[in-house]
Amino acid sequence: MELLIADVGLLWSAADGGAARTLAVLAAILTVAKVCAAGAGAIGQPAVLGELLAGVVLGGSALSLVDPHDTVLALMAEIGVVILLFEIGLETDLEQLLKVGPASTVVAIVGVALPFGLGYAVCWALGLGTIESVIAAATLTATSVGITARVLSDLGRLRDVESQIILGAAVIDDVVGLIILAVVQGVAGGEQITAGGVLWIVGMAFGFLIVTLAVGRVVAPLLARGLGRVRMVGTPTIFAVVAAFGLAWAADIAGSALIIGAFAAGLLLREVPQAEQIEHGVASLGHFFVPIFFVHVGASVDLRSLNPLDPAQHSTLLFGGLLLVAAVVSKFAAGFAPWWLSVNKPAIGAGMIPRGEVGLIFAQMGLNSGQFDAGKFSAVTLMVMATTFIAPPLLKALFKAKPGVEEPPSGIEELVSGPD
Amino acid sequence: MELLIADVGLLWSAADGGAARTLAVLAAILTVAKVCAAGAGAIGQPAVLGELLAGVVLGGSALSLVDPHDTVLALMAEIGVVILLFEIGLETDLEQLLKVGPASTVVAIVGVALPFGLGYAVCWALGLGTIESVIAAATLTATSVGITARVLSDLGRLRDVESQIILGAAVIDDVVGLIILAVVQGVAGGEQITAGGVLWIVGMAFGFLIVTLAVGRVVAPLLARGLGRVRMVGTPTIFAVVAAFGLAWAADIAGSALIIGAFAAGLLLREVPQAEQIEHGVASLGHFFVPIFFVHVGASVDLRSLNPLDPAQHSTLLFGGLLLVAAVVSKFAAGFAPWWLSVNKPAIGAGMIPRGEVGLIFAQMGLNSGQFDAGKFSAVTLMVMATTFIAPPLLKALFKAKPGVEEPPSGIEELVSGPD
Numbered sequence: 075m076e077l078l079i080a081d082v083g084l085l086w087s088a089a090d091g092g093a094a095r096t097l098a099v100l101a102a103i104l105t106v107a108k109v110c111a112a113g114a115g116a117i118g119q120p121a122v123l124g125e126l127l128a129g130v131v132l133g134g135s136a137l138s139l140v141d142p143h144d145t146v147l148a149l150m151a152e153i154g155v156v157i158l159l160f161e162i163g164l165e166t167d168l169e170q171l172l173k174v175g176p177a178s179t180v181v182a183i184v185g186v187a188l189p190f191g192l193g194y195a196v197c198w199a200l201g202l203g204t205i206e207s208v209i210a211a212a213t214l215t216a217t218s219v220g221i222t223a224r225v226l227s228d229l230g231r232l233r234d235v236e237s238q239i240i241l242g243a244a245v246i247d248d249v250v251g252l253i254i255l256a257v258v259q260g261v262a263g264g265e266q267i268t269a270g271g272v273l274w275i276v277g278m279a280f281g282f283l284i285v286t287l288a289v290g291r292v293v294a295p296l297l298a299r300g301l302g303r304v305r306m307v308g309t310p311t312i313f314a315v316v317a318a319f320g321l322a323w324a325a326d327i328a329g330s331a332l333i334i335g336a337f338a339a340g341l342l343l344r345e346v347p348q349a350e351q352i353e354h355g356v357a358s359l360g361h362f363f364v365p366i367f368f369v370h371v372g373a374s375v376d377l378r379s380l381n382p383l384d385p386a387q388h389s390t391l392l393f394g395g396l397l398l399v400a401a402v403v404s405k406f407a408a409g410f411a412p413w414w415l416s417v418n419k420p421a422i423g424a425g426m427i428p429r430g431e432v433g434l435i436f437a438q439m440g441l442n443s444g445q446f447d448a449g450k451f452s453a454v455t456l457m458v459m460a461t462t463f464i465a466p467p468l469l470k471a472l473f474k475a476k477p478g479v480e481e482p483p484s485g486i487e488e489l490v491s492g493p494d
Numbered sequence: 495m496e497l498l499i500a501d502v503g504l505l506w507s508a509a510d511g512g513a514a515r516t517l518a519v520l521a522a523i524l525t526v527a528k529v530c531a532a533g534a535g536a537i538g539q540p541a542v543l544g545e546l547l548a549g550v551v552l553g554g555s556a557l558s559l560v561d562p563h564d565t566v567l568a569l570m571a572e573i574g575v576v577i578l579l580f581e582i583g584l585e586t587d588l589e590q591l592l593k594v595g596p597a598s599t600v601v602a603i604v605g606v607a608l609p610f611g612l613g614y615a616v617c618w619a620l621g622l623g624t625i626e627s628v629i630a631a632a633t634l635t636a637t638s639v640g641i642t643a644r645v646l647s648d649l650g651r652l653r654d655v656e657s658q659i660i661l662g663a664a665v666i667d668d669v670v671g672l673i674i675l676a677v678v679q680g681v682a683g684g685e686q687i688t689a690g691g692v693l694w695i696v697g698m699a700f701g702f703l704i705v706t707l708a709v710g711r712v713v714a715p716l717l718a719r720g721l722g723r724v725r726m727v728g729t730p731t732i733f734a735v736v737a738a739f740g741l742a743w744a745a746d747i748a749g750s751a752l753i754i755g756a757f758a759a760g761l762l763l764r765e766v767p768q769a770e771q772i773e774h775g776v777a778s779l780g781h782f783f784v785p786i787f788f789v790h791v792g793a794s795v796d797l798r799s800l801n802p803l804d805p806a807q808h809s810t811l812l813f814g815g816l817l818l819v820a821a822v823v824s825k826f827a828a829g830f831a832p833w834w835l836s837v838n839k840p841a842i843g844a845g846m847i848p849r850g851e852v853g854l855i856f857a858q859m860g861l862n863s864g865q866f867d868a869g870k871f872s873a874v875t876l877m878v879m880a881t882t883f884i885a886p887p888l889l890k891a892l893f894k895a896k897p898g899v900e901e902p903p904s905g906i907e908e909l910v911s912g913p914d
Contacts, residue, residue, distance in 0.1 A: 093569060093572040094742065094747070095743070097572070100739055101736045101743065108724075108733075121726065145566060149516055306528075306532065307777070307781070308777065309528065311782070312524050312528055312782065313528075319517040319518065320518070323514045323515070354774075357728065358774070358779055361727070
């Protein structure tokens, strides 16, 4: 009898203790992420860097409190990146993109082609296989529109011509990055790289986007109008979440990437009358979920594979270092692409340097597909973190920040500071 | 080679397909919950009822799309109830509670004692064991402040004396319900019911609340002041989530219930300067997580155990029916407790009838601890759902709703409509 009672008690507290422990881990993730983000902000660095560092501290490299293989945390991180890409879509005005002019476009094109080429050359020189090289080179392509916009806003220079060009180019190369993502996802999935295969993947990525946007432009306003009749608090937010999750799932089914669906949902819902309510509601969800993604990424970094005292790790450090040089030089050079304009070209180049979420997603993809070992994953993550470190002080110096000019937080910053 | 490639592809899409599938399930949960909530609203029923029905439809009884044993969904449901109780705490003004006067208090006391006694008598008459009887009787005690407030607001009668008494009593019996919850949790956990044991549990519940509130009243404003210096969007929301999750975990460690910690966090953060930002930010999280809780509860209902054509289920139906009669009669009678006042006493009684989240939490606890079988769980859930069905039309009739008088959504409704 005593035994039976003890058994029941154990069972109950085990079931309950599991939930309590996960709540404690989530509280720890959010607290450390917040503290590190605030710390990063205090030394003039973007918040996302603090969140990545929080992940390194909480992960296997140090405290071992966050297990990147935990299914619940992995799913919440996945929701985080879906919400982040939805928010980026919500901030992306396709028509505005067309207006930003040729300058943004050439910066974007050169800023994707040059890093990819240089990155591939580095990998080729180090003797990597084709698939690994494509994934590693792809991690260099996408500028983080989030990090860049946040830094420019902190400097009070969001309205400058250079900033407009940077933002336009960053947004364009975010879209291009999503296409590359689908290609690389196919490549990482082990598909043969043939011209036809790449075209098929590009076709699926474009096709999914085009069909979704074409159908969505008709359906979304109708749904939004129907939604307007539902007088329940929170309906627009849930509508947005359902659209983001639903299209993410549809993209997956269509052979595209989860986040392309989420991005498409954001692009579509930007046009509905409830867009502002959606932005506010989803921002709160982003404050909760997005840091979990960055902490989860940071927790996957294996610092032991970056130990400079261990000769076995020298190849990883060499790889990471060369990727970093390629990443910085190539994006900086892209700033000089609009040769016909007399603008502060070095500032544009510096603004394109920070890599962020998309590069990390590539790295995660390489790790998940088995193409990357822990060393290569850590090298790429190091490259992303270093570019994020380098850009803010460089931008500050090149823009010669006007003291006292402070921009009020705009939509883009709110998106950007989602993870803060 | 072909095989290897296929293997990698399979692995990758399995890992990714898992996330995509869960996103699709979450999108389905939120959509069906929303549609059923809107449908419930359209026929004059509270939204929470629609969400419970959505769970029945999505769960094992019908579509089998939602598996109540899935760990990811179970954890998200747990987060939902933690956020809901945090929101209830955020709306509960302890000092206001003391002012509502003796009327609310006697309604609350009679409204807890009478249902418990009648429920226990029903169980005793049916020959149930002591522990089962205590849990089943406890499910009758707590009026759902959420459902009641929402209905009163829909009728435009939130400011009436009767409504004030109902709301005060509902809030008091929510607090009493939390104490009973801790007692029942101990009982369900298999502890011997002795006077000393009950006192210990009551002591732990009160003790945890008192110590937390005493320490928190000093610490929370200090933390909030420090927080005011962090200029990052979303900080108050994350602070609130960390407080709710952290105190939920602490309550669990202290031998109290998760939701008592979350409720205490809400009580404390009501007093900080950022309370309004917190309310807005957490409301968005609630719109996402809270319906997952109610759908999860609904999905646990086994309709097969309520089949009137199956003679084996007659005992379940009899039990549910008798509990329902006890639930309605006892709370209705409680409305007559403030005998010295000349108010609309039947309306007060009707307002106390709807049971909600706390009753369902008891039922879930009974199921998890193994004290309830599927039949008893379903009978209790049926009772909760039926009281929720009965109250709104009864209240409407007894209040003789003033047509055209519509209250603007206030804080309490926003909390209440959290799950909508």
